[in-house]
Amino acid sequence: MSTRRTAVWTTAAGVAVVAVLAVLVVNGVVWPNRIPAARYDVRGVDVAHYQGEVDWDVLAAQDLDFAWIKATEGSSHTDPRFAANWAAATRTDLLVGAYHFMSFESPGADQAAQLAAEVPATPGTLPPVIDLEFYGAFHEDHPSPKTVRAILDPLVAGITEHYGAAPIVYATQEAYDLYLAGRYPDLPIWIRSVGWTPRLSDGRDWTIWQYSHRDRLPGYDGVEPYIDMNVFAGTRAELEALTLD
Template identity: 85%
Template sequence: MSRRTALWTTSAVVAVLAVLGLLVANGVVWPNRILAARYDVRGVDVAHYQGQIDWDVLAAQDLDFAWIKATEGASHTDPRFAENWAAATRTDLLVGAYHFMSFESSGADQAAQLAAEVPATPGTLPPVIDLEFYGSYFQNHPTPDEVHAILDPLVAGIEEHYGAAPIVYATEEAYDLYLAGRYPDLPVWIRSVAWAPGLSDGREWTVWQYSNRDRLPGYDGVEPYIDMNVFAGTRAELEALTQD
């Protein structure tokens, strides 16, 4: 191969990789969509970042479920939760609420915050505890003992108030640090947007967040993307998790 040919080949490869990277960054190409396509039951999770949501339009996008951000820590309520909850529960979607767990307030106080904002409504999905890193905790992870001291009473408070075990959402790193080998009765919602998930302790996941770069009609917020998820089962099996 001549030097000129080698340069052209290298330039072409770099150009293709750059275009591919741009397509991935903008959600046009997302390899996990192929892997997730084998699951029939799919849904979204949303927060105020998606802005005003037309739930009738969103629900028509071949979706089965939606979890809506409700609370965070011991005092914060998502400003669009009440609006989203009222509108989403009027659709055919299976709907639930999620709580973003803080490492800076007690589990009992966080459970009380969730209970104050999210009604225990028959037919809705169980609450979700969102366990992931934020702010300075990305670099300085709390210890397992610190996290369990918050998570244990949070789980207990949710079970007592709603009569159902919560689902725990976690990144793969958070799962390995805090959940692996523990909480066997709690369904796991795993975030794995780069590849298909495989939990380190051999446990089966219940919900998989496979993309954070999808775009769907029906919302107009500052966040152009929406998270996509699949359920490891049938819609009837997901309905079986709803509150009595």
């Protein structure tokens, strides 16, 4: 009887510990990737209007080196906070860049033109990023590689021509495997992997790793309580070497 009671209590305690850990993870208090990500010295964030008004002086003071700011989406949308974020962030010591959320529903050349119209090619800023991930119905019904590359190729070409530097491509691991693996060898990869240390399926090295999407930092007050955290696979000087001339 006592052995059975001990087993029950042990099981209950184990379930309780797992439940507490789950709550801590959901609330961003504990995040599994923080330990391996701590190996990298160069850290940064990415933000959009969801973070609301950002106090960039406060945010920049938190051991951060870089920030990418959402600028555009598709061929006609501009993030409503981009202009304010860009103006304030570029006055800090952060290395700052803009990112474009790629649409599967408009031509790549038009999307490149939308980005170029909104984001200045300012020397010393980081190259633009193409955010390649699924959204809406495309989570279940993935576009074909042929369809995506027909959009991505002119988007990359337009950005490279306008800014004088190749863009970085941000991708989830699923999007990377479908559309990027074994291709685009000259484009730096920013990989999203919030559950484990990333290993790209084709053996390629990543340049930036988004290791958490549930961190909390002082300095913003929007509808989204969390902020994405990233590390760069190199030194700050090496990241600075990627900035526009």
